[in-house]
Amino acid sequence: MTAQQKSQTRSLTARGATTRSRIIDAAADLIYDHGVEGTSLDVVMAASGVSKSQLYHYFGDKDALVLEVIARQTERVLEAQQPHLGALDSLAALKAWRDAIVALNKATRGRGCPVGSLASELSNDSQSARKHLAGSFAVWSERIEQGLDKMQKRGELVSSAEPHDLALALLGAVQGGLLLAKTTQSSRPLEIALDMAIDHVASQMTRRAKSRRR
Amino acid sequence: MTAQQKSQTRSLTARGATTRSRIIDAAADLIYDHGVEGTSLDVVMAASGVSKSQLYHYFGDKDALVLEVIARQTERVLEAQQPHLGALDSLAALKAWRDAIVALNKATRGRGCPVGSLASELSNDSQSARKHLAGSFAVWSERIEQGLDKMQKRGELVSSAEPHDLALALLGAVQGGLLLAKTTQSSRPLEIALDMAIDHVASQMTRRAKSRRR
DNA sequence: CGCTAATTGGACTAACTAGTCCAGTTTGCA
DNA sequence: TGCAAACTGGACTAGTTAGTCCAATTAGCG
Numbered sequence: 001m002t003a004q005q006k007s008q009t010r011s012l013t014a015r016g017a018t019t020r021s022r023i024i025d026a027a028a029d030l031i032y033d034h035g036v037e038g039t040s041l042d043v044v045m046a047a048s049g050v051s052k053s054q055l056y057h058y059f060g061d062k063d064a065l066v067l068e069v070i071a072r073q074t075e076r077v078l079e080a081q082q083p084h085l086g087a088l089d090s091l092a093a094l095k096a097w098r099d100a101i102v103a104l105n106k107a108t109r110g111r112g113c114p115v116g117s118l119a120s121e122l123s124n125d126s127q128s129a130r131k132h133l134a135g136s137f138a139v140w141s142e143r144i145e146q147g148l149d150k151m152q153k154r155g156e157l158v159s160s161a162e163p164h165d166l167a168l169a170l171l172g173a174v175q176g177g178l179l180l181a182k183t184t185q186s187s188r189p190l191e192i193a194l195d196m197a198i199d200h201v202a203s204q205m206t207r208r209a210k211s212r213r214r
Numbered sequence: 215m216t217a218q219q220k221s222q223t224r225s226l227t228a229r230g231a232t233t234r235s236r237i238i239d240a241a242a243d244l245i246y247d248h249g250v251e252g253t254s255l256d257v258v259m260a261a262s263g264v265s266k267s268q269l270y271h272y273f274g275d276k277d278a279l280v281l282e283v284i285a286r287q288t289e290r291v292l293e294a295q296q297p298h299l300g301a302l303d304s305l306a307a308l309k310a311w312r313d314a315i316v317a318l319n320k321a322t323r324g325r326g327c328p329v330g331s332l333a334s335e336l337s338n339d340s341q342s343a344r345k346h347l348a349g350s351f352a353v354w355s356e357r358i359e360q361g362l363d364k365m366q367k368r369g370e371l372v373s374s375a376e377p378h379d380l381a382l383a384l385l386g387a388v389q390g391g392l393l394l395a396k397t398t399q400s401s402r403p404l405e406i407a408l409d410m411a412i413d414h415v416a417s418q419m420t421r422r423a424k425s426r427r428r
Numbered sequence: 429c430g431c432t433a434a435t436t437g438g439a440c441t442a443a444c445t446a447g448t449c450c451a452g453t454t455t456g457c458a
Numbered sequence: 459t460g461c462a463a464a465c466t467g468g469a470c471t472a473g474t475t476a477g478t479c480c481a482a483t484t485a486g487c488g
Contacts, residue, residue, distance in 0.1 A: 013455065013464060033338055037251030040445065051467050052447080058465095062446065111338055119397040120334035124247055124325055134398045165406050168394065172407035176390025180382065183333040184348045192379050193386035196414045203417060227434060227485065254475065265437050266477080272435095276476065 020058040023048045028069045028076070032114045035121050036066055066122070067132055073114040074136040078143065080104055085140075088147030090156070091202055091209075094170075098194040101174060105187055112182035115140075116175045141167045148201070156209035157201075166201055173197035234272040237262045242283045242290070246328045249335050250280055280336070281346055287328040288350040292357070294318055299354075302361030304370075305416055305423075308384075312408040315388060319401055326396035329354075330389045355381045362415070370423035371415075380415055387411035 012020065026048035030039040041055055041062060059065040078085060081104075084097035105112075115136050122129035141164075148163035157163070177193030202210070226234065240262035244253040255269060255276060273279040292299060295318075298311035319326075329350050336343035355378075362377035371377070391407030416424070 011464080015455080016464065019465080035249075035251060035335055035339075037249060038339065041447085042445080053449085053468075054466060056447070112334065116393060117334050119393060120326065120331055121249055123396050125249075125252065130397060130399070137394060137397055168403050169406050169410040172387060172390035172394050172403055173410075174390065175393050176386035176388070176407070179330060179334060179389050179393070180351060180386050182337050183344060183351060185344070189382050189386055192383050193390070196383040196387075197410065199417070200410045200413060203413070225434080229485080230435065233435080255477085256475080267438075267479085268436060270477070 016058075019050060019054060023050055023055060023058060023065070024068045024072050027065055028072050028114070031066070031069055032073070032111065032117065035117070037121070063126070063128070066129060070115075070118055070129060070132045070136065073118065074139070077113065077115050077136075078140060085143045088144055089150040089154075091198070091205070093147065094198050094201060098191075098198060101194065102187055102191055105178060105181055105190055110182050110185055110187070113175060113178045116178060137171065141171050144170050151205075151209070154209075156205055158204050158206055161204040166204070169200060170194075170197045230272075233264060233268060237264055237269060237272060237279070238282045238286050241279055242286050242328070245280070245283055246287070246325065246331065249331070251335070277340070277342070280343060284329075284332055284343060284346045284350065287332065288353070291327065291329050291350075292354060299357045302358055303364040303368075305412070305419070307361065308412050308415060312405075312412060315408065316401055316405055319392060319395055319404055324396050324399055324401070327389060327392045330392060351385065355385050358384050365419075365423070368423075370419055372418050372420055375418040380418070383414060384408075384411045 023044065027039065027044045030043055030047060041052070044065075045052060045055060055065070059068070081097065081100060084093065084100050088094055088097055115133065118129070119133040119137070123133065124130075145163045145167035148157060148161075148166050151157045152159070152161060152163055173193040173196060174190075177190035180189035180193070181187050237258065241253065241258045244257055244261060255266070258279075259266060259269060269279070273282070295311065295314060298307065298314050302308055302311055329347065332343070333347040333351070337347065338344075359377045359381035362371060362375075362380050365371045366373070366375060366377055387407040387410060388404075391404035394403035394407070395401050
């Protein structure tokens with residue numbers, strides 16, 4: 001039985017679920033700050049107040065815990081963008097989303113995107129982690145795409161526009177902008193990248209939709 | 215005397231300089247693949263064929279070596295983009311640069327940008343590394359800006375365009391695109407991000423320059 | 429040549445790492 | 459109530475880590 005099967009198959013009491021969740025939260029926070037390799041299980045134990053046997057009771061090994069952290073951070077990141085991410089179907093909504101991301105970046109004191117950081121650190125070495133993170137980006141991108149799709153169906157985006165590609169471009173701008181913002185400790189690069197991406201969407205809006213927005 | 219002063223002040227024989235450089239190269243390669251925390255000094259020793267005393271003879275500690283790796287990777291990345299990076303002063307040049315980056319991404323089998331990876335891993339924990347990496351991005355961005363500046367002075371970019379911001383947007387697209395490409399193991403996100411950024415530059419070209427390009 | 433400093437080899441340490449093991453406690457359920 | 463399973467505590471191990479130390483060798487230079 002693999003570690004993953006274990007955590008899925010075995011039954012958990014309410015207390016057990018709480019403990020397990022507390023471990024993931026603590027690990028997610030620590031890994032956000034110091035990376036996977038920079039976070040030892042000892043500090044995870046200390047931060048979550050559990051013993052080593054508890055850690056290995058709930059997770060097969062460190063890699064299994066990291067996969068759970070990926071899932072948790074993906075949830076957190078998507079939730080943090082609500083309600084914007086759920087309805088990116090107008091230029092105004094895109095701009096509000098942009099502002100929210102910029103604000104979020106300031107709130108996290110420019111520590112970047114947790115999912116992006118994990119992707120950067122793990123994609124080379126762990127195929128399994130890489131696939132999970134690719135899935136995270138896919139979900140994120142799909143959420144963006146849904147809004148653009150709506151715009152296109154409403155006739156606000158030209159029919160030649162490709163919502164899938166536009167969504168990927170927007171997500172790329174978020175990631176690139178956040179990385180530069182984190183490194184330079186300024187939110188300017190993030191703002192510039194996002195504005196560019198939104199302009200790119202605007203450039204594929206129909207004349208009708210453009211005139212309506214004034 | 216700090217480690218940095220040591221390596222700057224002390225004289226190096228030709229043999230010493232070679233050894234020192236070999237260590238940095240080996241460390242750069244290993245860190246590119248496995249990250250800083252994932253690369254032990256023991257494997258650096260093995261890969262470069264030096265002993266521990268040599269390592270500590272040339273570098274004060276691991277952090278000092280990492281700073282040299284940052285510098286080396288910055289050089290490598292900038293050189294790899296030549297001759298394009300030296301003259302990004304037309305839409306054609308930008309497109310050729312785009313193709314070169316995509317090709318480079320394929321050549322490195324989608325392992326991403328060495329500078330970007332270092333920035334992602336180190337920016338939170340090491341102010342010193344973060345500043346050096348911010349410097350790397352600044353140089354990179356300036357090189358891009360120089361070409362755009364030329365275009366503007368020639369009247370090919372509208373006077374309201376801001377070459378500095380455009381350069382940052384282009385660099386952000388490179389970084390975001392490379393991260394998504396690395397995670398999804400596809401060069402599509404990179405191509406999409408770069409095309410968007412180049413369109414963004416094109417959208418700020420003067421009518422004269424646009425007609426000329428046909 | 430001969431001296432000084434650069435360079436090299438490798439044993440050694442103290443701290444930390446992921447992971448194991450077993451014994452004890454709590455909980456849900458028949 | 460009693461029992462099986464979930465849960466917890468913490469000692470323990472074997473391997474790895476960055477960093478130290480000293481002795482030996484090599485190279486430049488007057």
